[in-house]
Amino acid sequence: PTEAGHAALSVRSARELEVLAVFMRRWSHVGIERLLSGPGLLNTYQALCGIDGVAARHDAPAAIALAAQRGDDPQAVEALSMFCDVLGSVAGDLALTFGAKAVYLAGGIPAQIADFLLASDFAARFVDKGVMGEVLQRVPVHLVEHGQLGLQGAASWYMEHNAAG
Template sequence: MSNPTQTHAEADSPLNGAPFLAADVGGTHARLAQVRRLPDGDIEVLAHQVYQGGAFASFEAIVADFVAKHAQPAPRDIVIATTGVVRGDTVINNNLPWTLSAAALRAQGFAEVALVNDFAAAANAGQCLRKERCRPLSSFDGDAEPGPSLVVGPGTGLGSALRVPCRDGVLVLPGEAGQMSFAPGTPREIALLQAWMAETSYVSCEQVVAGPGLLKTYATLCRMDDADARQTTSAGVIEAARRGDDAHALEAVRIFCAALGSVLADLAMAHGATSVFVAGGMVPRLLEFFPGSDFQARFLDKGVMRAVLEHVPVRLVEDPHQGVIGAASWHLQRLATR
């Protein structure tokens, strides 16, 4: 490890192209990369590995494994994009299998440890949000009007951030869209909400529009119809919907797609977003179902605001390194302004 007394003005600074570690930590997977800043400002991924978070006793154990395999000599900096709310060295979250500790990583030898919300990081990954690097999800694929961009991603939870252009570059405002109350859009969704509210007074968006939410929707549909719930994982629900041998699995997938359209439209209207980018692990697994779903209809179903939303492109970010690239970009901006 480099001498921690050295400053970032020196040659080992990430600002000068020195490699450093960037991590994207979610409720299921932890993605680690060794990265560096290129002269044009883009981020290059030098090494990358995806870990099953629950297979390790701690995040520090994952980092130690990655450093041993991919990052010798160990760099002095690590930046971690994580699901949840970051408060200094603390992460407020209920999805991670262990506690994230900046102090523990410093004890491991890192001179610089930084934490950032995962969707704040995703929104900082400007190189991943270029039109040519994304797939259209909505019927409009033209150029967006100037204005804020919304970045939203259903995975283990539902994260969000707003990317606002400003005079000095970009301002990113992280949010917790998944914690908004779920608003049903059909009689069947109302019945689902009523079933869930018999158990709890608060049903959040991510209890529908996220991986665990898909399984919960499927199980509740089966229970409402007195049918056997044959699927026990969200992956099983998706595969059964694909095979076409489980009507409730297909219905659950279609409800997921439709509800996502409503959530994206609500967020776009609330924030005045002129473009929407979808990230996260769920949507790429469901792409084949979107054309036959009510995703587009629900995205546009905002009364007079339909005329506005018809010109808001919704695109899927297809760069698998978006999280680590965004974390790295955020860290570099942080160092440059210190």
């Protein structure tokens, strides 16, 4: 158990740096979850719309993800692509940090965008860690597509901590 989502967001492309600059004007600390979460997808989309000087057409993460998958909103496509790319970088960083033998992507967004994720630069960003890239090439990444995983985790925690004994 960690709170890795609150670690500082690290970016690597000029466009990601532009988005980070927008975030930094809004928050004193920009954690990973400011981009890698449902609200983070909305943050990213709104930042890109502002940078590009266009009106945001969507106000919910699901709508942004759907528009991106349809390909009918350039900022939605870019926001979801950035989500996937940064997710690859963060997953690779965490795999190295914790010595992971495998990585499991869970949560609402990855399962809903599986085809988009597979077509993205997620895999390239996951292994793009210099000399450690060869190590990460041997770490399998699995997509968990279980809709009730969070509920099961909460129930398990409750049972462990509140079971009559």
